[in-house]
Structures are given as C-alpha cells and as structure tokens.
C-alpha cells in the first residue's frame with residue numbers, strides 16, 4: 001500500500017489490487033486495456049496507483065465476472081508479510097562471503113573505505129523486497145545498496161551528508177546514452193595523448209614538446225602544495241578543467257568520479273585509511289595516464305551496468321544530513337551500514353578529494369556522525385555512547401514514519417571503542433530501536449576476514465560485525 005504524498009490517501013499497486021480481487025495481474029491489465037475498468041493515476045515513475053475506491057470497484061467487478069463473493073475491502077486490508085521463510089533463510093546464510101568477488105560492475109570505480117560488500121545488501125533485498133519496491137539506504141556512501149537494488153528491479157533512494165559519496169553513488173547508478181559514452185571515450189583518448197606527450201617531453205630527444213596547455217586554473221585550497229608535487233597539481237588542474245567542460249551532466253559526474261578516484265594515489269597522502277604524508281615519486285605524465293586508464297575502466301563498468309539493469313528502475317540520491325532528513329516517499333525496505341563511533345573519519349581521509357572538487361568539506365566535517373574527531377575530543381564537549389544513542393533515536397524515529405508498517409530495516413554494524421570502553425553497537429541499536437517502535441527479528445554475525453584491517457589501528461581491530469534486522473511496528477504518518 002502506498003500513501004499519496006499530497007492527498008494523504010492510501011493507494012495500491014497493480015499487483016496488490018490483483019491480489020485483492022483474486023485475479024491474475026494480466027487479467028487486470030487486460031480489463032484496463034479493454035476499457036472495462038478505468039485507468040488509475042500514475043506515480044512519478046509511471047507506475048499505476050489505484051485509490052482505495054478504485055481498488056474496491058475492481059474487487060466488486062471481479063466478483064461479478066467470476067461470480068464469487070469478494071470481501072469488502074478495508075483500508076488495512078494489505079498488511080505486508082515477508083515471504084514465508086525469509087528470515088530463517090537469512091539466519092541460515094553464511095555471511096562471511098570468503099573470497100567472494102566484490103568488485104563487479106560499477107562497485108569498484110572509486111575507493112570508499114568501510115563500504116560493505118555487495119553480497120550483503122543483495123541477500124537482504126532479495127529476501128525482503130519485491131520487484132518494483134523502493135529500497136532506502138539512509139547512509140548510502142558509495143552506493144553499494146543502490147546498485148544492488150537496481151539490479152534486483154527495485155527503485156533506490158540514497159541519502160548521505162558526504163557530497164563525495166553522493167557524486168560516487170550517482171555515477172555508479174547512472175545509465176549513459178551512446179553520445180555520453182562516446183564523449184567520455186573521447187576524453188580518455190585526449191588525456192592519454194597528453195600523457196604520451198608528457199612522457200616524451202621528459203626525454204632529451206624532444207625537449208621542445210609541450211605536454212599540455214598550461215591554462216587551467218590552479219587550486220587554491222590550504223595545504224595543496226604540502227600534499228601534492230607541482231607537476232601533479234598542474235596535471236590534476238588540467239584534467240579537472242577538461243572534466244568540467246563536458247556538456248552532459250552524467251558524463252561530467254562520471255569523469256569527476258574518475259578524477260576523484262586517483263587523487264589519493266597521486267598525492268602524498270599515505271593511503272585512503274592513513275592521513276599522513278609520504279613521498280611517492282609520481283613522475284610527470286603519471287597522473288594523466290592514471291586518470292585516462294581509470295576513466296576508461298569506469299566507462300566500461302557503467303556500460304556493463306546499463307546492459308544489465310532495466311531503465312524503468314531509478315535511483316534518487318539526496319545530499320543531506322540524516323539528522324535533518326529530506327522529505328521522501330514511503331519506502332518498502334531499508335538496508336544500510338550506518339556510521340558509528342570511531343569507525344572512520346570520511347571528512348579527513350577524503351579531505352583533499354573534496355577540496356579538489358570544490359565541495360564544502362568543513363560543513364560535512366560538522367555533520368559527520370561517528371567521526372574520530374568528535375569521539376576523541378577531551379573534556380565535556382567530547383561525544384560519548386549517549387551521543388550516538390541520541391542520534392540513533394532521532395534517525396530511527398524518522399525512519400519509522402518513512403518505512404511502511406511491518407517492513408524491515410537492516411543495519412550492518414560493528415563494535416566501537418570510546419575512550420577505552422568497548423561499546424556493543426548492535427545491542428545499543430536494538431535497545432534504541434525497541435524504544436522507537438521496532439521489533440528486532442534477527443541479529444546475525446558476520447566474521448571479517450583476518451586480512452581485513454580495522455579502519456583505525458589505534459582503536460582496535462574489528463573482527464565481527466552484526467546484521468541487525470528490525471521490523472517497523474509503528475503506524476505510518478498520514479501524508
């Protein structure tokens with residue numbers, strides 16, 4: 001059952017109405033085609049939405065045609081029930097996914113530490129959602145849930161306060177047309193050409209070769225020279241200007257995602273999980289070549305993704321602080337891995353990427369939940385387990401009105417250590433969820449591979465994480 005956002009009336013999908021009327025969906029579609037029943041309105045994705053009255057008329061019409069006695073339909077007639085055996089099947093699964101391929105399709109086009117493996121949202125969506133449902137990830141990060149939702153013929157909504165996460169998520173779920181693919185491949189060729197020119201220009205044989213036009217504006221953010229060698233700054237500036245000059249927004253987004261993907265590698269930052277400087281010996285031309293290869297691969301992955309997914313299913317991504325959430329339609333399933341205390345500091349490790357992309361990094365730094373900066377702060381201003389508890393309560397209360405009644409919210413979460421004290425976030429989450437109107441129906445354990453590093457060695461190694469499945473018992477707010 002859906003709620004129409006403007007009229008606060010219950011609405012039903014074609015599948016639901018055919019179930020209520022006890023007829024096959026194809027029969028309902030045939031009656032509509034033949035004009036025996038009138039066409040209902042459509043939602044923004046062009047799916048049919050029947051009002052309660054329209055559904056009731058169809059139920060009565062089916063009764064006349066079939067000569068059966070259909071029950072009088074109540075507003076509460078369609079109460080969601082998970083497919084029989086879904087939760088026991090999830091409980092029996094091996095969640096460790098040792099040696100699973102996690103980088104297929106668009107999943108690997110940009111590094112995103114602490115992202116979860118696609119097998120997790122895939123299994124949850126497959127069991128707990130149906131075709132045409134809407135799956136929400138309120139901390140979508142690099143878009144893993146959204147990619148898997150589209151593959152399973154669901155609509156996807158993603159929210160994240162990190163503007164870089166939103167850029168990556170949009171690129172990973174985008175469908176490009178031929179002209180956009182051609183234009184991106186043109187950029188790959190052009191940058192590759194300049195990389196070759198630059199390599200040759202460094203040889204004594206070709207001292208007069210000009211590697212590339214030096215007209216691109218240089219970045220002005222604080223510390224750029226500490227984190228990047230001068231030739232790298234020039235090459236990155238040139239690439240960025242080229243990306244921004246692309247006419248199509250989708251092509252521009254993908255090019256900028258590839259640009260962002262290479263930034264830590266060509267910087268002096270040690271890695272995506274260590275914000276310390278080290279010299280790396282990046283030679284002139286290396287940055288251009290790396291970008292050209294990264295973009296070529298990203299385009300290929302997006303093309304393959306486009307061949308697999310049905311364009312009628314869409315992903316919508318909102319850049320927003322979840323503590324001040326955007327207004328979104330009711331959703332059928334929530335699947336996410338929330339940020340939790342001391343797990344990772346995206347504002348720090350992604351700092352240079354965000355500054356190169358002219359994103360508001362200081363704003364995200366303020367908004368980021370769980371960052372080490374907030375939890376390591378000494379004195380009365382430092383965040384505590386109660387800070388996280390309060391944030392979870394705010395989020396779950398909002399979600400209980402956004403997630404349809406009886407539907408599921410799945411959280412993948414590990415433990416934290418706050419000022420030396422171990423916090424079992426799965427237990428904390430369940431406690432808060434029960435107070436906010438949910439029932440905890442499962443708490444599954446997943447063992448992380450021994451080789452997997454914790455995100456901050458100073459905080460301790462995380463060996464297990466939990467998949468907490470909650471059922472929303474709250475009644476939905478009239479919309």
Ligand SMILES: C[S@@+](CC[C@H](N)C(=O)[O-])C[C@H]1O[C@@H](n2cnc3c(N)ncnc32)[C@H](O)[C@@H]1O
Nearest residue numbers: 115116139141142144160161162321322368369
């Ligand atoms: C563990 S990551 C999610 C990774 C994601 N599952 C994936 O596979 O890429 C947690 C996410 O929460 C986001 N986040 C942190 N604070 C937030 C806030 N206040 N509002 C919305 N998102 C926030 C971070 O930017 C990060 O992307």
